[in-house]
Amino acid sequence: MKNSIATLALAGSLASALATIAAPSAFAAENTEKCYGVAMKGQNDCAAGKHDCAGKSTMDFDKGSFKLVPAGTCTSMKTPEGHGMLMPA
């Protein structure tokens, strides 16, 4: 790389890195994410407070119960009750 091009590329990458710091990281802990509001009753992986855990959900598409889904696919999931959510409601 020529120096001037390299400098520009670095600066550009830094600018976009700084802009994406608040977004989900490329350094992933998991290749799944917790997706709320998409699990059928009894099919949830776990939940926030409402019931003990896996398989205990009593409602289809309960917005407080999640299902582990491949990372990045949650909010694009459509149910009769609306889209999947990354936070419980």
Place this chain on the structure above:
Amino acid sequence: MSLGTQRQFAAALTDPAVPVPQGLTAWNGPQPQRRFAVYRNNVVSGLTGAIASRFPAAETIVGEAFFSAMAAEFVRLHPPHSPLLLTYGDDFADFTERFEPARSIAYLPDVIRLEAARGKAYHAADAAPLDPAVLAVLSPERLADVVFVPHPSLSVLRSPHPIVTIWAMNAGEAELRPIEAWVSEDAIVVRPHMTVEVRRLPPGGAAFLQALAEGKRLAAAVDIASEDASAFDLSANLAGALQTGAFVAIR
């Protein structure tokens, strides 16, 4: 107790084949063998327990019985050199690599290395992660020559096995399920605040972070990472490094 007796005492502690040191006496009889056996057993089970508490995911993978037998063999061959148990087991991964009964579990040593890195990060000095604003005010010309100071808790690991996935599943961080994509995984282990974080690194990420941690300039680290993986994404890796707190300062 003479130095010779002490040496003999220490050798007999971890090796049952070595006879009980001369001159020992016991409160309940002239034969100290049984009392010495109790002490010997306590030493080995204490050290085995220390190893088990440092490598819980490895213990889950191979099962308690296998793990304690393997750890006892390690204790026998590698007794601690320091009274600080927090570093005991740093070479446990290398031992398991050569431990014949564990040969079939090719990924085990790397999972143990990951757990060792977590222990190291846990006990490392506290340090505040680099504030991204420090980079934002740098002039573009300065950027290529920037050197990053690694966080005291930082480790970067590379493995031909999916070690982060295997570790997460056996540490209770992820649901246990078949691993469909048996791919190599690189990991970053760091403790920016109170919690030790383990993250999977994108292509070239490990080479990038290792180069920076060694004190290479940013431009050189980018070249190394691009050579390591053509899919290396500089902006995603920079963002990841800043998010995880892998570095504390720039020079």
